[in-house]
Amino acid sequence: MTSGKTPVSDWLLEVNNLACGYNGETVVHDVNFALGHGDIGCLLGPSGCGKSTILRALAGFLPLKSGEIRLQSRDISLPGRTLAPEKRKIGMVFQDYALFPHLTVAGNVGFGLKHSSREERQQKVMELLDLVHLKDLAHNYPHELSGGQQQRVALARALAPEPTLILLDEPFSNLDADLRRRLSLDVREILKSLGISALLVTHDQQEAFAMCDQVAVLRAGRIQQWDEPYNLYHEPANRFVAGFIGQGGFIPGTAMGPDAIDSELGVIRGNRAYKWPSGTLVDVLIRPDDIVYDADSPLQPRVVEKTFAGTSTLYRFKLSDETEFEALFRSHLDFHLGETVPVRVEADHLIAFERSE
Structure with a gap:
């Protein structure tokens, strides 16, 4: 005899048979992958392969043609039904940081905490700024920060509402190579310390391998292999993956x-x-x-x-x-x-x- 309750999935995020695109054209075809609780995944591939299209669908900015997206065993995207982005408990960190220039660092981080009391908001903001090593710059403005510091502010702002999942859209592409490497490791450490799952979009293999537990290699809108970095390098599923990785x-x-x-x-x-x-x-x-x-x-x-x-x-x-x-x-x-x-x-x-x- 069963209880009648819907079974809870072991996966935080499930993407099943996803297809979507723009202006009637399908860009992403039959995409399937799942991300565990606390894991960091990656969508890796050359320009135009569909990485950012999938990310937009996950964020709720793009409707599905077919398939489904489930978060914590709940349907958040189906053909003809898309849960609004602000109701998904998904945070997003953009390539261009998207900080508000007229707000201080603290103001940017606390922007999404308007429903909290002033004391709660202030405490939360300072805790996050301490986590990203920017507590001393709370009263500075974005134009007074370096690129790496601005990206840390963007991460803290995305973490402030305590999202279930963080989406990272080429977050380090505007930074020099050495800073990209150091910041990607710092971001991984921060996410792991909080137990927050994340999905990174990048075309940089070193970045993907340094940050992520699972990586999807995409080509022409289809996933060629979803696997651990070690297996992608040593056990590629097909010739494209073998030639693309390493x-x-x-x-x-x-x-x-x-x-x-x-x-x-x-x-x-x-x-x-x-x-x-x-x-x-x-x-x-x-x-x-x-x-x-x-x-x-x-x-x-x-x-x-x-x-x-x-x-x-x-x-x-x-x-x-x-x-x-x-x-x-x-x-x-x-x-x-x-x-x-x-x-x-x-x-x-x-x-x-x-x-x-």
Whole structure:
């Protein structure tokens, strides 16, 4: 005998078979993913892949053509029925911060707390400013802050109404690379300390991997893989994900068995078992960290390009017209353009796809 109550989902956010778009054109097709309580997810992909469209649908700014969005086991978007954005308990942090220039830092953070008493609002604002390390700047105005400080204010303002979910729309894209890295880690720490779930939209893989527990790779409005960052890198679901995530390139090979491929770099073995018949023509993904320097190796490709990066140097090697690949070596291994270098493949993860002629 059942109680008749609707079962509560283990997921905070559920997106099922979502399709939406603009002006009669469908931009996002059959999107499915779920985000757990306290988890940070990411929508990652090239420009125009549908990341921001999904975010707008989650925020309630865009109606659905089909599918559903559920938050805490409650339908908030269905075709023909969309819960108003202000009723969703979803906070949003924008790319351009969207701070009110005429309000102080404290005024911006407390803007959404109008229904609280003055004392409660003041206490909440100072607690949040302390959390984002801006307590001493409470009476400053946005134009007096750096970009990173403005983004912290925007985060504190989004957190003030105690949302169930925070949406982050390319929040660090206006900042320099070093500040982006530090701020993304700070934001992750803040969200985790509060136990608040978040969904980040970005095209920056390093940002996605540093901040997020789960990442969706999108292409042309469809999710190609929703997975942990480690699995996206080492166990890509298809050739697009393999080529999009991280660095690397494909070289031709021939399957010798389920876990061995013959190539110009020798026989490459790994941890994955494929079902191809022996002799199947394949393309093998070689990442820069799959190649190691080995003074005794008979394999000696020629350096055709090098990029010095301080602690390391990225080399591009050419073995033949069909086989080029990259390798990342410590910078004290200094080779010159045109020089041949003894190397070998050390690929613990075998990533290959049947070649399409």
